[in-house]
Amino acid sequence: MSEAVNQHTEVSYLEYKGRFKGLFAWIFSTDHKRIGLLYLYSMLVLFSVAALLGLAMKIELIAPGKTIMDAQTYNSFFTLHGITMIFLIVVPGLPAVFGNFFLPIMIGAKDVAFPKLNLLSWWIYIIGAFIALSAQFIGDGPPDTGWTFYAPYSFRTGTNMLPAVTGAFVLGFSSIATGINFIVTIHRMRAPGMTWMKMPLFPWALYGTSWIQVLATPIVGVTLLMIVLERTMQIGFFDPALGGDPILYQHLFWIYSHPAVYIMILPAMGVISEIIPTFARKTIFGYKAIVVSTLAIAFVGYFVWGHHMFTSGMSGTALYTFSILTFFVAIPSAIKIFNWVATLHKASIDIQTPFLWALCFLFVFMVGGLSGMVLGALSTNVHLHDTAFVVAHFHFIVFGGTGYAFFGAIHYWYPKMFGKMYDKSWANIGLAIFFTGFNILYLPMFYLGMTGMPRRYYDYVDEFHGPNIVSSLGALLMISGLIIIITNLVRSAKHGEPAVADPWKGKTLEWTVASPPSLENFEEIPTVTKHPYGYE
Amino acid sequence: MNDHQVHIDEHRDDEGAKTGMWIFIFTELLLFGGLFIAYSVYRYLNPLAFHLAAEELDTTLGTINTVILLVSSMTIAMSISAIQYKNKKLTLILMGVTLLLALAFMVNKYFEWSGKISHGIYPGSMTLQEASRGELLFFGLYYAMTGLHALHIVIGMAFIGYVMHLVVKNEVQHDNFVILENSGLYWHLVDLIWIFLFPLFYLIT
Numbered sequence: 001m002s003e004a005v006n007q008h009t010e011v012s013y014l015e016y017k018g019r020f021k022g023l024f025a026w027i028f029s030t031d032h033k034r035i036g037l038l039y040l041y042s043m044l045v046l047f048s049v050a051a052l053l054g055l056a057m058k059i060e061l062i063a064p065g066k067t068i069m070d071a072q073t074y075n076s077f078f079t080l081h082g083i084t085m086i087f088l089i090v091v092p093g094l095p096a097v098f099g100n101f102f103l104p105i106m107i108g109a110k111d112v113a114f115p116k117l118n119l120l121s122w123w124i125y126i127i128g129a130f131i132a133l134s135a136q137f138i139g140d141g142p143p144d145t146g147w148t149f150y151a152p153y154s155f156r157t158g159t160n161m162l163p164a165v166t167g168a169f170v171l172g173f174s175s176i177a178t179g180i181n182f183i184v185t186i187h188r189m190r191a192p193g194m195t196w197m198k199m200p201l202f203p204w205a206l207y208g209t210s211w212i213q214v215l216a217t218p219i220v221g222v223t224l225l226m227i228v229l230e231r232t233m234q235i236g237f238f239d240p241a242l243g244g245d246p247i248l249y250q251h252l253f254w255i256y257s258h259p260a261v262y263i264m265i266l267p268a269m270g271v272i273s274e275i276i277p278t279f280a281r282k283t284i285f286g287y288k289a290i291v292v293s294t295l296a297i298a299f300v301g302y303f304v305w306g307h308h309m310f311t312s313g314m315s316g317t318a319l320y321t322f323s324i325l326t327f328f329v330a331i332p333s334a335i336k337i338f339n340w341v342a343t344l345h346k347a348s349i350d351i352q353t354p355f356l357w358a359l360c361f362l363f364v365f366m367v368g369g370l371s372g373m374v375l376g377a378l379s380t381n382v383h384l385h386d387t388a389f390v391v392a393h394f395h396f397i398v399f400g401g402t403g404y405a406f407f408g409a410i411h412y413w414y415p416k417m418f419g420k421m422y423d424k425s426w427a428n429i430g431l432a433i434f435f436t437g438f439n440i441l442y443l444p445m446f447y448l449g450m451t452g453m454p455r456r457y458y459d460y461v462d463e464f465h466g467p468n469i470v471s472s473l474g475a476l477l478m479i480s481g482l483i484i485i486i487t488n489l490v491r492s493a494k495h496g497e498p499a500v501a502d503p504w505k506g507k508t509l510e511w512t513v514a515s516p517p518s519l520e521n522f523e524e525i526p527t528v529t530k531h532p533y534g535y536e
Numbered sequence: 537m538n539d540h541q542v543h544i545d546e547h548r549d550d551e552g553a554k555t556g557m558w559i560f561i562f563t564e565l566l567l568f569g570g571l572f573i574a575y576s577v578y579r580y581l582n583p584l585a586f587h588l589a590a591e592e593l594d595t596t597l598g599t600i601n602t603v604i605l606l607v608s609s610m611t612i613a614m615s616i617s618a619i620q621y622k623n624k625k626l627t628l629i630l631m632g633v634t635l636l637l638a639l640a641f642m643v644n645k646y647f648e649w650s651g652k653i654s655h656g657i658y659p660g661s662m663t664l665q666e667a668s669r670g671e672l673l674f675f676g677l678y679y680a681m682t683g684l685h686a687l688h689i690v691i692g693m694a695f696i697g698y699v700m701h702l703v704v705k706n707e708v709q710h711d712n713f714v715i716l717e718n719s720g721l722y723w724h725l726v727d728l729i730w731i732f733l734f735p736l737f738y739l740i741t
Contacts, residue, residue: 180560188552217563219567226570233679236672236676242676248574252570
């Protein structure tokens with residue numbers, strides 16, 4: 001199975017000539033692989049901008065008082081940073097880029113179930129991005145509510161909220177369309193012989209993710225719509241002066257936005273579940289446990305939204321319930337960690353860049369997860385609510401989780417996507433600098449939060465100066481690492497060595513086709529007989 | 537173009553298309569679900585005001601619209617049977633009747649809304665500013681929910697209109713009518729949501 005038998009017969013998807021030429025051959029292509037790359041390029045641009053905004057905020061915080069920007073600019077920076085990173089990168093990220101590219105190949109299909117809908121969802125994504133970002137340039141100044149758009153401030157602020165909220169609403173449709181597409185693809189288009197329990201774990205993770213996308217996104221859609229109606233037509237859903245209840249906004253918002261963090265992390269776990277067995281040269285330990293825990297996370301994740309609102313004045317019963325459920329949802333995540341580590345036990349490990357990314361993921365994900373326990377406990381939460389501790393936890397779990405998995409995935413699948421191999425030593429150097437900078441940046445924020453520094457402030461008292469300097473220098477180091485990583489990847493797409501079909505000796509179906517794959521992936525749909533990680 | 541087995545452009549999976557439509561309908565229900573939650577929370581907090589405000593609504597108009605939508609759901613379902621009996625003309629007539637009924641619903645809605653607005657009952661009006669907060673919320677929810685529903689009627693009409701065009705061009709036929717079935721499913725969804733809106737706003741007073 002591992003030889004690329006069809007390598008010479010078919011032209012690759014990158015060179016395929018369709019109806020359109022040039023740019024149009026990409027932006028009107030219904031090929032799932034080209035759409036995956038469209039998402040990748042769009043996100044690369046947006047990510048660079050949002051990362052630089054983050055850097056600017058850290059530079060502002062290098063000293064107390066005004067350093068490079070005033071309070072209002074800082075407010076709009078963290079809002080834009082949050083909106084871009086959450087709604088445009090982390091939520092759609094892994095499914096839209098790697099899900100689109102690899103889901104059909106990994107289950108032995110020629111494309112997703114609805115290729116046109118797939119292209120449409122990229123267009124909706126781009127339109128949503130333009131609407132959301134237009135808030136920066138038109139109207140009465142950039143939004144300053146933070147990415148959560150909390151009521152009542154989100155309709156009291158004089159800034160230009162409407163495009164930001166509408167943009168997030170539009171992006172929801174893109175998310176839903178991708179979710180529906182993937183669910184139907186997985187149900188209907190698996191290759192003959194690929195039973196549910198023979199499906200690789202990345203498609204499994206995408207399956208769980210897609211259900212969350214489909215079932216949670218409409219709630220935030222209608223909630224954002226209510227904010228729009230509140231601002232345009234004075235319907236007082238959340239305005240106490242008009243009879244509404246601002247806490248209801250928080251409930252509705254987090255009913256979506258908490259499951260959304262599982263939209264972010266489940267595909268990341270799926271990526272790690274692919275990388276680890278490939279480089280450990282071993283079947284993954286406890287395949288079924290990982291599948292079940294994926295579904296358990298998707299399910300229990302719906303019932304923990306209240307832990308974002310421990311200080312909002314809910315009843316005692318509600319507090320206890322949400323807190324205990326939050327601890328429950330940590331169990332399936334821990335099961336996965338144990339499975340990954342057990343897979344490494346007594347394995348003959350081939351240490352390569354993607355594997356190093358996976359190892360770093362394990363470390364930062366555990367720091368993020370355990371600090372999440374601190375926040376999930378009621379008494380500590382009251383102390384740490386709205387401090388820098390939350391920011392540190394969030395970045396460890398979201399940037400550390402999804403971000404590391406994203407870079408792990410791109411280093412893992414890069415040879416398959418572009419047919420070229422990147423420079424491995426530069427990739428490793430970049431990772432080392434990035435990982436060091438990452439920890440120097442976010443670890444001090446745990447300490448800062450513990451000692452009481454609030455989040456979302458552009459200024460602080462002198463006691464916090466020391467750790468903030470360390471943190472800001474870490475940000476500079478991390479950005480340098482990022483520049484090395486991205487430059488290496490961009491450069492290698494042109495100058496890299498040609499890649500073979502299976503550079504990592506992986507066993508899943510994507511390694512049986514040519515690098516880069518042909519337009520239809522498989523000349524003949526394969527018949528699956530073995531377990532996806534068939535190492536002896 | 538190569539000529540091997542199933543080309544991706546020719547891929548057709550009616551079962552898959554219907555599965556996709558059902559999941560989409562699920563998302564639509566959840567979209568309204570958020571508003572239903574808001575409705576139930578505020579009804580619980582303001583029972584008396586909701587009772588008084590609901591008396592303002594015209595039950596007759598609401599009942600007529602309910603009947604209109606139920607009948608239109610029947611006609612679109614009949615059109616799906618008609619296409620399977622290869623009766624193109626009847627299919628088009630039944631779809632046309634569905635569109636006319638949808639239009640009648642919208643006309644009714646127009647009169648209902650303009651009646652309310654002429655009485656000064658609309659979001660941000662002077663009359664409502666003097667009313668209690670509960671009544672304010674009731675009418676806010678009334679306009680938001682029936683408005684969003686009316687928007688779905690318009691989308692459904694466009695969808696059915698597009699499928700009619702496909703039937704005329706013989707692209708939807710007795711052995712390939714899944715898009716007609718999907719437009720029917722969508723129309724039933726629009727109907728179903730109204731079945732909930734009608735008692736919540738017009739009947740429970």
